Amino acid sequence: MISKNLRRVVVTGMGAITPLGNTVKEYWDGLIAGRSGIDAITHFDASLHNCKIAGEVRDFDPHDYLERKDAKHISRFAQFAVCASMQAIANAEFKINDSNATQVGIIIGNGIGGLQVIEEQQKIFLTQGPKRCSPFTIPMTISNIAAGLTAIHTGAKGPNYCTVTACAAGSNAIGEAFRLIQTGQVQAMICGGTEAAITPLCIAAFSSAKTLSNRNEEPTRASRPFDKERNGFVMGEGAGILLIEDLEHAIRRGATHIYAEIVGYGLTCDAYHITTPTPSGEGATRAMELALKDARLFPNEVSYINAHGTSTIANDATETLAIKQALGNRALEIPISSTKSMTGHLLGASGGIEAIATVLTVGLDVIPPTINLDQPDPKCDLDYVPHTSRNQRVDIALSNSFGFGGHNVSLAFKKFED
């Protein structure tokens, strides 16, 4: 614990752009219906790729949120972040103005940055020479620009940075934002993750590393966490953003809705391998243990886990082991789901959209399912809420995110009570 006088931190607004829809409601409705957002790749010709499927964001028009000139020079991953942040602020009915701008910060994580622009500009560089490279190349591609642009378009002048911890980035961002409010440094934070990496090079590269599913003939059945027939993750894109506040600030300003309270943040590293989780699950175990310790909770109080659940051979078995190690016998009783079965894996944005799913699970007492779990891997022997959602009271929930490089993050959310 950092200080004796920690502030309580609550979620008061949310914004989402996902393969299941471009609002929180569409996203949540898709999750609860057990609908898959995975389909054939349309962003580029994938005919020569081993993997031809992804969870693309569809029907997204940045001009719904941004002036044409602004949208033109904001790359897709940052557009998602800015627009989802605008949704979150509107959802919270929160106004950022001269009187409070320095008390509102932004942390938005991502894993890959503006790779699409890098690929396009590299082609121009090679075919037309160095003088033809766009002056917007760097500000369109650097990972921190999503947070910077969100500040420009919202006016928030508080702490502003980017967590770049691969697939843990979105959860890292929320955890860091939680700490800044908890320790009294700011009153509100816009936080979460964004990613738009469904590009020719990125799909080829992940595929070469044998991490992507190539179940191309059955896109909706390709992401199948904890299933015996899983053969890799399916890449998704989008953004998930939370507006979180000091509880007293939220009450004082008359916040319309408090969705949940953030109570714990655990982060560790495997120090083991660049892509593979340590087989002992030690790092993931400690992340969950630390999140619970931070929240002053015991394993028997946990009522749901939103798993990282990538649908790769290594992750799902190791995460299952880690959950058992962190929660003991309680692990057998806790409903767990991988919403990546429906959205695919949004890399640095996954922690953002999964935090939203977890917050809504806590708030609404509805647990989204793990679809495509037809025949569980014997190493994955917990209750993963297969196929259909479940109505069940959820008081405390964990959201797990683990990234290449061995980064492990677990966030703890609690049903809000005065």
Place this chain on the structure above:
Amino acid sequence: MTRQEIFNKVQIVVSEELANEQQKITPEANLTLDLGADYLDLIAVFQALEDAFNTRIPAQEAKQLLTVQQVVNYIGQKVIF
């Protein structure tokens, strides 16, 4: 290529680069003050004009071109068809 043809082409290029309506790209329009170009936009505009007219516009000379008409006049002097 007539001045009108040059203007028409400049209008299209500037409109695309600055995401402005073509009608706003008048001869008198100042690229910065009226059309909202910042220094990065200006670099992109002159790169696109170089490509469109297959010519070179040195940075020192580009700095002197403040309005659409000045751009049209400059290109008119350089481009001979």
